[in-house]
Amino acid sequence: MPERELTFAQAIREALAEEMRRDATVCIIGEDVAEAGTPFKVLSGLVEEFGSERVVDTPISEAGFTGIGVGAAMTGMRPVVDIMFGDFITLTMDQMVNQAAKVHYMSGGHWNVPMVMRTTLGATRRSAAQHSQSLHAWFSHVPGLKVVLPSTPYDAKGLLKTAIRDNNPVVFFEDKMMYKLKGPVPEDDYTIPLGVADVKREGGDITLVATSSMVQTALGAASMLEKAGVSAEVVDPRTTWPLDEKTLIESAQKTSRVIVLDEGYGRYGVAAEIAAVIAAGAFYDLDAPVKRMGAMHVPIPFSPPLEDATVPTEQTVFEAARQMCGKA
Amino acid sequence: MPERELTFAQAIREALAEEMRRDATVCIIGEDVAEAGTPFKVLSGLVEEFGSERVVDTPISEAGFTGIGVGAAMTGMRPVVDIMFGDFITLTMDQMVNQAAKVHYMSGGHWNVPMVMRTTLGATRRSAAQHSQSLHAWFSHVPGLKVVLPSTPYDAKGLLKTAIRDNNPVVFFEDKMMYKLKGPVPEDDYTIPLGVADVKREGGDITLVATSSMVQTALGAASMLEKAGVSAEVVDPRTTWPLDEKTLIESAQKTSRVIVLDEGYGRYGVAAEIAAVIAAGAFYDLDAPVKRMGAMHVPIPFSPPLEDATVPTEQTVFEAARQMCGKA
Amino acid sequence: MSVTASNPGDLAARSAAPVTEQQKWLHAYRQMVSIRLFEEQVNELYIRALMPGLAHLYSGEEAVAVGICEALRRDDYITSTHRGHGHCLAKGASPDRMFAELLGKEAGYCRGKGGSMHIADPATGNLGANAIVGGSVGIATGAAFAAKRLRTDRVAVCFFGEGALGQGSLYEVMNLAQLWKLPVIYVCENNLYNEYTHFSETTAGTILARATAFGIEATSVDGQDVRKVNEVASRLIQRARKGEGPSFLQADTYRFSGHHVGDISREYYRSKQEESLWKTERDPIKLHAAWLIAQRFADSASLDKTAAEIRNEMIAAVKFAVEAPYPSVKEVDQHVYA
Amino acid sequence: MSVTASNPGDLAARSAAPVTEQQKWLHAYRQMVSIRLFEEQVNELYIRALMPGLAHLYSGEEAVAVGICEALRRDDYITSTHRGHGHCLAKGASPDRMFAELLGKEAGYCRGKGGSMHIADPATGNLGANAIVGGSVGIATGAAFAAKRLRTDRVAVCFFGEGALGQGSLYEVMNLAQLWKLPVIYVCENNLYNEYTHFSETTAGTILARATAFGIEATSVDGQDVRKVNEVASRLIQRARKGEGPSFLQADTYRFSGHHVGDISREYYRSKQEESLWKTERDPIKLHAAWLIAQRFADSASLDKTAAEIRNEMIAAVKFAVEAPYPSVKEVDQHVYA
Ligand SMILES: Cc1ncc(C[n+]2csc(CCOP(=O)(O)OP(=O)(O)O)c2C)c(N)n1
Ligand SMILES: Cc1ncc(C[n+]2csc(CCOP(=O)(O)OP(=O)(O)O)c2C)c(N)n1
Ligand SMILES: [Mg+2]
């Protein structure tokens, strides 16, 4: 029986549609989410099924409608707030960090904020510095939020369904370059728990810890490495918070060499945390320092040859891993 | 000749006054900065000397006046934008990150943003979750910004003067619990370069890398450790970006044991970056995993016994260091 | 304990039951006095160094919170501010658990985790005080959004000081509320000062036009007159409940004390003369007392008796809070996630 | 190269020199046609897959940028938007360096680092296009703040689409600009759509009231009539220069193409009929051409000749850009810090 394949975008749409059918309090709020189905067409068809009361177009007011999401979540709804580009989370930081993340704690556990923010990350779309950032490190830094980074259509569907059912504010980052990526996605109602890493490929010589679309890059590099006689394990934490430290550390202990791949800035970013966790947790097993690979520490340039130089590629990961394993 | 002592607040005021006398384009913009001199009285007397054209009270519009600071900086002024509590930088992220940090790069080097944002960090003031955060990791993560964390009155004056003269956006974080801290401050016009760490105390057994007021905590712990027979080195990076990796790594190589102390959240924070840098840079010299100590990963609680439990103290640092050195 | 028995929210909760005019306005009086005497105790606690941190007193502004909350149902929502004690009490919070919160005790509304600026209480529809100026405008509007979607016929009242007019998100949500005809009432408490700066130095144009620009019905009211506040609030609430959309109410008022309990020397930003004028001529409690007496709804002695009773209740509530235990330090990492 | 010689900003730079009415309006015509034909080439580049990414065309809105920029001095400031080519050209940018920027080439205004949405140019007072909706309202207001402080008598014009009315920071800075009487003109280009949503679905109340609420002088103008735009802009600019404070101009206009070059099938949000009505009846270039001919300032043949010349210049400019080299990859980490 051939497995059904969906694109990443379709998997997200299916998760939303299933949850909206299951629970009448789930609604979508954001810019051009209804008839337009977002610029990436991820939401096409939802307003037709659920109506404009549940798939709600907004003005260009990210702070305002995020705040409305928080209040609605506190009072009985399960809003999925859509922030078109991850670069615009800058406008929502107060509502997300000073409000959503803290309401439960500050109220001594009396109010909850079961809300999801869906947004994007990722460069190389020739969109320049204000439409290409991967800012998930900020939210990962903030207690009270959970942060999800799906890397396959399968994970996207299962993790989004879990995020919607979670009673906390969850930020769900989608790499916009992955929307057309295809992969097997079961039709049934499965969920994937938050905080459980996934070993996307087993290997013995080196661990590539990778998030979001960097998982695809790591898998590509792992194939290249295989031909060069290096067996790479690819581990996807899937959520940066909660973080499945155990799986990451165990893989590092097994292989004793680690590269961390994340498309955000490495400095003070997700790669720094994961590197620190592994450097401490696998301290006695590592044969080499943990290496971080991420966006170059520059605003993302528009010019294609420059932009391409800012992100890790299968080739650069391949070379770094080979060198680390002494095969270069 | 006895050295002149100033409080941390006085040192900051003196730096501002000196720079405002030196350069007529330096101005201060913020809430209650004029007659009130800010709630912490850091700016008292400045409006009297420089007038309300240069010490400018604003409405409660952090995003708005930060944006005005960016535009004014591009066109000939050197604004010092005052954000009363570091928790309110949430409202300025778009202007700081999507605008200020990127203007120079996006314009191919044609426009500059010589602006300083002064704000606070630090808990234990019984101000609860929305007035106690230390969010400097976010700005440290963003290329195009510089981030300064003074730990003494001397450093505060010298670093602030440098920040004002810098042609880039610089964020200057002051721990509000340090405003009354006294220390020697020369009357002359000295500056301290950004990106140069300072060894605040030399030692051989363990390195305490500490930022902002955690430097004071580390120094206190170091005195306690001395009595327990442990010689601790205290290294203050002074700026998280640029980061003086060399000094940090050299100290780690010398002592082979490191605790990183920063009052922000350790997870995905400044302590993670510094730990990762040292774990990699001193890989072959470390005798134990780098330990991170920072704010507990919770919204800051109001209740005093709970709040006190969220931050490292001289005692907890002392114990951790002693244990690390096998003397516990 | 007895304080709970006099829970000021009770009447609001029973608002379906018939009350006479007299009962209604006596209750409003009781509520205002409760707030005033609550704040008196807060200041005491500060002076006696028993309260951690600071607090922002609502004294002088009582008619606003009380006039409005007396027109609300217990299950309607409010959001409040850093100067929030009055809103919380007016919506039905108990002084004992409020004091406990102010002292960081486990018996507090937030188990001590929130403190003065974060009191929240699902039982009275209180979505929480907020220490970010303008920080709750989205939350209140979101509660109205949910009320409309869930067809509960609840309304949400968003209290904020005129300083919050400086926050752009207010304009974002007012636009949305009007587009979506949400049952939310934006209540701007204009007490003339943003901290230490007169609002005229921070506010261009007029306050009401900030709302009418979005097509929102906007009115101003004398915030020292509890009956007028109640009258206009009742109208706006009914309007919202009927699905006629959001409204904006500017209540002109004055805080009798400093910006916070520690703001003692304030002549550099406002004169003693101005303060004493408001206290003698424009005290909402005195004004309402005079009216009650003129209507023969009460006499001076009975009002004094009420005040004395309430003061005793407040003292008992303080005692309860002072003696109550702190939360266990183990709680520090509880309630981060639901 | 020849394109630079015809730098559309030259006249603006020389605005002190006497120009006849005829010269003035012929220049405005030239500027509008330059923008139209620039965008024509941009679309070509997209279709021919020579341009990385997307671009948002200004075609149809030319009279707004040109009417306003013709009233500005070269050293006055502007801030622009994602739909910024028209503003940049009108303020004096050269097409060759603009095309080079759109293609990510080193000869571009930003050395290829900015692209279509970030063209900036100190020489013409262009503080930069901005890809954050409303992202430059603070920058423009800050430039006005500096102009006032430094007594340069410059003014700043802040261009934005009506979609930016959704951004709260606009209200924050309008309040500040009015309080401080800053020389800034907020120009709201109402082209009826925020991406794929009609502005009436996102905009409660009226647009002008959003500014008058802050006491700001606000006017609307037919954005398809370059002379009317120029007239009202001149008045507002003069006012600002004299220290009389900020103003707000709503220019009613229409974009002839999709939201961006890739937005081809758009009937789900606006009808072909509506589009063709605007293109036939309300084309600012056609309207101005008819007027020029009626005034005997030009005849149809001379206008055609102008357009043909400009098209050739544009083709040459494109050729220049296509052939220009990319920046060296080594530049990638330059210009992060000044
Ligand atoms: C976003 C934000 N900026 C600044 C502050 C600091 N602050 C606390 S209260 C206050 C003044 C508030 O004035 P207003 O809204 O009029 O309320 P009032 O205190 O008069 O009741 C300020 C500036 C804050 N809490 N939040
Ligand atoms: C803060 C922000 N939110 C969303 C977007 C995505 N976006 C780009 S253009 C646009 C519509 C802008 O409409 P308008 O301001 O009317 O300008 P127009 O495109 O009509 O010229 C949107 C939503 C953005 N760039 N920035
Ligand atoms: Mg006030």
Ligand SMILES: [Mg+2]
């Ligand atoms: Mg538009």
